Amino acid sequence: MSDTNTTAPEGNGTACCGCKKFSSAAEAKFAELDAFIETLGLDPADERRRGRLIQILHRAQHIFGYLPREVQQHVAEKMAIPESAVSGVVSFYNYFTTKPKGKHVINVCLGTACYVKGSEGVLRELERVLGIEADTNPTPDGLFSLGSLRCVGACGLAPVMLVDDKVYGKITPAAAVKVVNEIKAKEAQA
Amino acid sequence: MNQIKTKADLMAAYEAAKGKLALRLAAGSIDSKKKDIVCCGGTGCHASNSQELMANLREEIKKAGLENDVRVIQSGCFGFCAQGPIVKIMPDNVFYVQVTPEDAKEIVEKHVVGHEVVERLLYVEPTLKEKIHDYAKMPFYAKQERIALRNCGLIEAENLEEYIANEGYQGLAKALTEMKPMDVVQEVLDSGICGRGGAGFPTGLKWKIAAGVKADEKYIVCNADEGDPGAFMDRSIMEGDPSSVVEAMAIGAYAIGAQKGLVYIRAEYPLAVSRLQMAIDQARACGLLGKNILGTDFCFDIEIKLGAGAFVCGEETALIHSMEGQRGEPTTKPPFPANIGGGYWGCSTNVNNVETYASIPVIMRKGAAWYSKIGNWVTERDENGHWVKTVSGNAGTKVFALAGQVNNVGLVEVPMGTTLREIIYEIGGGISGGREFKAVQTGGPSGGCITKENLDTPIDYGSLMKIGSMMGSGGMIVLSDKDCMPAMAKFYLGFTKDESCGKCTPCRIGTRRMLEMLEKICDGKGTEEMLVELEDLANTIRDTALCGLGQTAPNPILSTLRYFKDEYIAHVRDKKCPAGTCTKLFKLTITDKCKGCTKCARNCPVGAITGKIKERHVIDQQKCIKCGACIDNCPFKAIVKE
Ligand SMILES: Cc1cc2nc3c(=O)[nH]c(=O)nc-3n(C[C@H](O)[C@H](O)[C@H](O)COP(=O)(O)O)c2cc1C
Ligand code: SF4
Ligand code: SF4
Ligand code: SF4
Ligand code: FES
Ligand code: FES
Numbered sequence: 082m083s084d085t086n087t088t089a090p091e092g093n094g095t096a097c098c099g100c101k102k103f104s105s106a107a108e109a110k111f112a113e114l115d116a117f118i119e120t121l122g123l124d125p126a127d128e129r130r131r132g133r134l135i136q137i138l139h140r141a142q143h144i145f146g147y148l149p150r151e152v153q154q155h156v157a158e159k160m161a162i163p164e165s166a167v168s169g170v171v172s173f174y175n176y177f178t179t180k181p182k183g184k185h186v187i188n189v190c191l192g193t194a195c196y197v198k199g200s201e202g203v204l205r206e207l208e209r210v211l212g213i214e215a216d217t218n219p220t221p222d223g224l225f226s227l228g229s230l231r232c233v234g235a236c237g238l239a240p241v242m243l244v245d246d247k248v249y250g251k252i253t254p255a256a257a258v259k260v261v262n263e264i265k266a267k268e269a270q271a
Numbered sequence: 272m273n274q275i276k277t278k279a280d281l282m283a284a285y286e287a288a289k290g291k292l293a294l295r296l297a298a299g300s301i302d303s304k305k306k307d308i309v310c311c312g313g314t315g316c317h318a319s320n321s322q323e324l325m326a327n328l329r330e331e332i333k334k335a336g337l338e339n340d341v342r343v344i345q346s347g348c349f350g351f352c353a354q355g356p357i358v359k360i361m362p363d364n365v366f367y368v369q370v371t372p373e374d375a376k377e378i379v380e381k382h383v384v385g386h387e388v389v390e391r392l393l394y395v396e397p398t399l400k401e402k403i404h405d406y407a408k409m410p411f412y413a414k415q416e417r418i419a420l421r422n423c424g425l426i427e428a429e430n431l432e433e434y435i436a437n438e439g440y441q442g443l444a445k446a447l448t449e450m451k452p453m454d455v456v457q458e459v460l461d462s463g464i465c466g467r468g469g470a471g472f473p474t475g476l477k478w479k480i481a482a483g484v485k486a487d488e489k490y491i492v493c494n495a496d497e498g499d500p501g502a503f504m505d506r507s508i509m510e511g512d513p514s515s516v517v518e519a520m521a522i523g524a525y526a527i528g529a530q531k532g533l534v535y536i537r538a539e540y541p542l543a544v545s546r547l548q549m550a551i552d553q554a555r556a557c558g559l560l561g562k563n564i565l566g567t568d569f570c571f572d573i574e575i576k577l578g579a580g581a582f583v584c585g586e587e588t589a590l591i592h593s594m595e596g597q598r599g600e601p602t603t604k605p606p607f608p609a610n611i612g613g614g615y616w617g618c619s620t621n622v623n624n625v626e627t628y629a630s631i632p633v634i635m636r637k638g639a640a641w642y643s644k645i646g647n648w649v650t651e652r653d654e655n656g657h658w659v660k661t662v663s664g665n666a667g668t669k670v671f672a673l674a675g676q677v678n679n680v681g682l683v684e685v686p687m688g689t690t691l692r693e694i695i696y697e698i699g700g701g702i703s704g705g706r707e708f709k710a711v712q713t714g715g716p717s718g719g720c721i722t723k724e725n726l727d728t729p730i731d732y733g734s735l736m737k738i739g740s741m742m743g744s745g746g747m748i749v750l751s752d753k754d755c756m757p758a759m760a761k762f763y764l765g766f767t768k769d770e771s772c773g774k775c776t777p778c779r780i781g782t783r784r785m786l787e788m789l790e791k792i793c794d795g796k797g798t799e800e801m802l803v804e805l806e807d808l809a810n811t812i813r814d815t816a817l818c819g820l821g822q823t824a825p826n827p828i829l830s831t832l833r834y835f836k837d838e839y840i841a842h843v844r845d846k847k848c849p850a851g852t853c854t855k856l857f858k859l860t861i862t863d864k865c866k867g868c869t870k871c872a873r874n875c876p877v878g879a880i881t882g883k884i885k886e887r888h889v890i891d892q893q894k895c896i897k898c899g900a901c902i903d904n905c906p907f908k909a910i911v912k913e
Contacts, residue, residue, distance in 0.1 A: 132595050194680075
C-alpha cells in the first residue's frame, strides 16, 4: 500500500539534526516529536522498545499530518531500529498514510450498518462533486481529501460521514454535498 | 476521592457514594422536586449535539436557581443512538428522544419547574404509534436484561465514585480478600460465561489454562479492537462503564497470576480511549490499581495500546504482534497466547473481549449460581455443584448491535436462548418502512444469514452454528426485500479482501477471486458454472486459510448460496436483480403517470431528467447514475425500475 513519498515536509530550509535540511516549521515539528519520544525513555539495549513504535507513529502522524519517508527514517533512527521495520508497519496499517491530506478530510463510513443504509451512494456523490476518487489524492486545490472507513461506532446514526473528526449522522448524498459547499464558502471568505 | 487501601475503605466509599444514585434507582413521580437529568454522552449522541444540550440544560437550571435540587448527569450510551440525543429524567422515569440544544429551555421550564411532561419529545412506539410516558414500558428496554450494560445510561461515565456507588470494585474486593486465585477461576468456570468476542470459548477454562502456566511474568489483555463493522457493543461499554473493564481485568489478573494488563483499542474510538484512560488514572490515584491493592499482596496496573486500523488485529495472535510494534499478522496456533512463547513478548498471556470482562465483576459479586441460571444453559455437574460438561445452550446474556432495516436500531442485551423473532419484532419493533423481512446477518463478515424459517431459533453459540451462521461478536444486520443477497455477499467479500493481511495464499488470492466472481454476478456477467466454481473455491479457502479471517471469509457466500440460490440464479440466468439494487441490471424510466411536476428533475444530481412543466419527463439513460433520488422524490410514483 505504501509507496513512500520522498518530498521533505515543508520543503527545504535550514539544517536541523545535521542529517537533512528542513524549514524551521518542519524543525519545530521534529523537535515536538523528539520531545515526545524522550518522555518514553527508550532503552536501546531493551528489545521491547519496539513495542512503542505504533504509539510513536500515531504521534508523528498527528504532528506532521502524514508519514513521509523522512519522518519514518527519523523514527527509525531515534528508536534505533531498522527503517524497514518502520516502513513495514506504516504500510500494514490503514490508519497510517504516506501522502499529505487535504485541508479538510472527509470520510464516509462503509461499515455494514452504514452500507445497508446507502452510504456507498453518499461516497459516489462526493467523488463526483469533488472530482476525485476516494482514498487517493486530495483535490487539486488541496482543500479536500476523500476517504472511506469501516465503522466509527456511531452505527445507530447510519449512514455516517466524518468531516475533520466531526460526525454527521443520517447523511444523504444531497446533505453531504451541502456540507462540502458550506466549507467551500467559508474557505472562500477566509 | 479518598484513598482506598482496604476493603473497609471501599465499603466506606460505597456508603458515602450510594446516595448519588438514589434518584436514578428509585421510581418516583414527576412531582419530585429533586431530579437527575441524565443525558447521553456517547459517541452517537455527541454527534447529535448532546454536549451543547447539556451545557444549555445546566445554564437553564442555574437561571431557575435549582442547582441544589437538579443535576445534569453525563452518562454513557443508552444503546438507542438512532433516537439521540437521549435525555432521561429521574425519578420521573420519563425518556425524551431527539432532544436538541434548543429544547433545554422548555424541558427546564415545563418539566422541571412545571412538573409537566413535554409531550412532543416523548418516544413514539413504532408499531402502535403511541407515545410512551413511562420508560419502564418501552418495549425496547422491557425485554432486555442488562448485565454487561448495567451501568450504561445509569452512572456518570467519567466518575469513579458513581461506579463505586453501584457496588463497583466489590467483586474485586471479594476475590482478593475472600478467595484464592483458583476459587476465582472455579467461580468463573461454574458461571458458564463464554468469550463474547466471537468464538465463545469458556472463559473459566481459558483462565484455568493461563493460571496453570508457571511463569514469573504474565499478561492479561483486553481485546477492544471491535472489528465487526456495524457493531458497537464494546464501544458503548468502554464509554459508558469503563471502570467495569478495569475491575474485571484486575480480577482476571489475580486469578491467573498476571502483574500487568494491556487494553488493545482501535484508534477509531477516541472517546472510548479517553474514558478508559480516565478510569485507569482514577483507579490508580486512589490505590485501586498499583501496589498492594486493597491491602493485599496483589499488585497490578493497566496500560492502553492503540490499534491502527486493521481488522485482522482483532485476532489474538495478530493483536499480540501489533502490541509488540510489529505488523499485525496472525501466526498458527499452537502456541496459544497462554503458552510460554505464544503471548506478549513470549510471556503467557490471557486475552478476553470487552463484553466478557464487563460481566465478570457482577459474577464475582452475585456468584456463579446466579449467573448460570440466566439463559438456556443445561449442564452436568459434580456432587459439589461444579461444572463438568455442557449439554446445550449457554449461560448469561449477550449484547447485540441491531441495525439495518429495523425500526428500533440500537444495542440490546438479552439472555441466551432468546429468539431472533423476539429481538427483531418485540425489541426491534419490526421491519422499517413497511418492508418485508428477508434475512438477518449475524457474525459480521465471518457469519452468515438466517432466514424467516429459522427466526425461532434460540440464540446460543451452538444453535446459530447449526443453521450456518454464528454468534460472532454481536453484529445483527436486518435485511429486507430491498436488500440484494449476492450484493451483500459482495460487500462482505470486499471487506475481507481489503482486510486480508496477505500472509497466506488461499486468503490473499482467494478473497480476491471470490470478490471478482461476485462482481461479475452482480453486473449481470455471471454464469451458472460460475456459481459452482464460487462454491468450490469458498470451501477450499475455508479449509486452507491460516487464521480465522480467511477461514470464515467464505461464510457469507456459502450461507447466501444455501438460502438464496434463487437470487443468484436470477442474476446469472435472467440477468435480473430481484431486490433492484444491482445498478447494472435495471434502468429507470418515467411512465405516463407523470404529471410533469419537475420535482425529479430538480432533485437529479446529474441533470439526467428533462421535460417541460406539466408534460411527461424523460430520463437520459447515458447520464443517469441510478442514484434513485428521482424515485424517492416523485409524488406520483411515476418512475419505475425495470
Ligand atoms: C479475524 C478475526 C478478528 C477478530 N476480531 C475480534 C475483535 O474485534 N474483538 C474481539 O474481542 N475478538 C476478536 N476476535 C477473536 C479473538 O481472536 C479472541 O478469540 C477473543 O478476543 C478472545 O476473547 P473472548 O474469549 O473473551 O471472546 C477476532 C478473531 C478473528 C479470527
Ligand atoms: S487467513 Fe488471511 S488474514 Fe489470516 S493469515 Fe491468512 S492472509 Fe492473513
Ligand atoms: S436515478 Fe438519479 S441520476 Fe438517474 S435520473 Fe434519477 S435522480 Fe437522476
Ligand atoms: S417527479 Fe414524478 S410526476 Fe414529477 S416530473 Fe418527475 S416523474 Fe413526473
Ligand atoms: S457501520 Fe458506519 S458507523 Fe458503524
Ligand atoms: S450514544 Fe447516545 S444512545 Fe448511544
